[in-house]
Amino acid sequence: QQPVQSPQAVILREGEDAVINCSSSKALYSVHWYRQKHGEAPVFLMILLKGGEQKGHDKISASFNEKKQQSSLYLTASQLSYSGTYFCGTRGGSNYKLTFGKGTLLTVNP
Amino acid sequence: DAGVIQSPRHEVTEMGQEVTLRCKPISGHDYLFWYRQTMMRGLELLIYFNNNVPIDDSGMPEDRFSAKMPNASFSTLKIQPSEPRDSAVYFCASTPQGRETQYFGPGTRLLVL
Numbered sequence: 736q737q738p739v740q741s742p743q744a745v746i747l748r749e750g751e752d753a754v755i756n757c758s759s760s761k762a763l764y765s766v767h768w769y770r771q772k773h774g775e776a777p778v779f780l781m782i783l784l785k786g787g788e789q790k791g792h793d794k795i796s797a798s799f800n801e802k803k804q805q806s807s808l809y810l811t812a813s814q815l816s817y818s819g820t821y822f823c824g825t826r827g828g829s830n831y832k833l834t835f836g837k838g839t840l841l842t843v844n845p
Numbered sequence: 846d847a848g849v850i851q852s853p854r855h856e857v858t859e860m861g862q863e864v865t866l867r868c869k870p871i872s873g874h875d876y877l878f879w880y881r882q883t884m885m886r887g888l889e890l891l892i893y894f895n896n897n898v899p900i901d902d903s904g905m906p907e908d909r910f911s912a913k914m915p916n917a918s919f920s921t922l923k924i925q926p927s928e929p930r931d932s933a934v935y936f937c938a939s940t941p942q943g944r945e946t947q948y949f950g951p952g953t954r955l956l957v958l
Contacts, residue, residue, distance in 0.1 A: 737887070765945060776936060776949035777888070784945075822888060831876055831940070832901050833947065835888040 736760050738825045740836035747813045747843045755839045757823030758805040766799050766806040767824040767833060770817075777822060780808075813843045847871070849950030851937050857956045863925040866953045868937030869918055876940040878947060879912055879922050883933045894920065927957045 738759045745753050757766060765784045769777040781792055783799035783806060794811045810817055820840050824833035850869040858864055870877045878893040892902040897914045905912070909928070914920040924931055934954050938947040 767945065767947070776951050779946050779948070782945050824888075826945070830901060831878075831893060831895070831945070832890055833878075834890070837887040 737834055738823055738836040740821075740823055740839050742839060743837070744840040745842070747841070749815060749843055749845055750812055751843075753810045753813060753841060755808040755810075755821050755823075755841070756805060757807070757825070757836055758803075759825050761804065761825075761827050763799075763801065763804055763806075763825050764828050765826045766797075767826070768797055768806075768808050769822045769824065769835075770819045771822065771838070772819040780821075810841070813841075815843050815845065817841060818843045849937055849939055849948055851935075851950040851953050853953060854951060855954045855956075857958065858927055859958050860928055861926045862957075863923065864927045864931075864955060864957075866922040866924075866935050866937075866955070868920045868922070868950060870920070870937070870939030871941075871948055872918065873941060874939035874948070875917075875942040876947075877914060877920050878938040878940070879920070880936040880938065880949075881933045882936060882952075888936075891922070927955075929957045931955065932957050 738757050741756045767782050768780040771777040797808045799806045820838040822835045822838045824835045852867045879891040882888045891904045892912045894914045912922045934952045936952045937950045940947050
C-alpha cells in the first residue's frame with residue numbers, strides 16, 4: 736500500500752520552514768526519505784528505524800511515530816538547494832521492498 | 846568510487862520492439878533493485894535481487910517484462926514486446942548487505958512510440 740504524502744506541493748521563500756508528512760495504513764518497520772531534483776536520480780537523505788526515532792542532517796530532520804504509522808520531514812531555514820521532490824519510502828517488514836509515496840514538490844524562491 | 850551505472854541513458858524505440866536496460870551496481874553491494882517512475886504512478890519497485898537471486902518480483906507488470914542478474918556486477922531488465930505505456934524512467938539501485946540505504950543510478954529514460 737502506497738504511503739500518503741502531504742502536502743503535494745509547497746512554495747517557500749529562502750529562510751522559511753516546511754514540514755512534509757508521510758502516513759501509512761500499515762505497520763512500518765522503517766521510513767526512508769529521498770530528494771529528487773528534476774531530471775536526476777533520487778538521493779538518500781535519512782532512514783528512521785525505530786518508533787519515536789528522530790534524526791537530523793544539517794537543517795533537515797525527521798521523526799517517526801510508529802504508533803501513528805507516520806513520519807514527518809522538517810526543513811528549517813530553507814535554502815535554494817532544498818528545491819526538489821521529496822519522497823518517503825516505507826518498509827513493512829523483513830522484506831527489503833520499499834514502497835514510495837507520490838512525492839512532495841518543494842520550491843524555494845529567493 | 847563509481848556509483849550505480851545504467852545504460853543506455855536514453856532509449857527511443859517503436860512499439861513491438863525489444864528493449865534491454867542494463868545496470869552495474871556499486872561493487873560489493875548485495876542487493877539490486879529495479880524501479881519504474883511515471884508521473885501517474887510515481888516510483889514503483891519492479892523487482893529486487895539479493896546475491897543475484899530474485900527475491901520479490903511482485904511489481905513486474907506482466908510477462909513482457911523480465912529481469913536477470915547473471916553475476917554480482919550486472920543486471921538487465923528486458924521488455925519484449927514494448928508498448929507505449931512502458932514509457933517511463935527506469936532506475937536501478939543497489940544496497941550493501943546489512944544496510945538499508947539505496948543508491949540510485951542515473952536512470953534510463955525510455956520512450957516507446
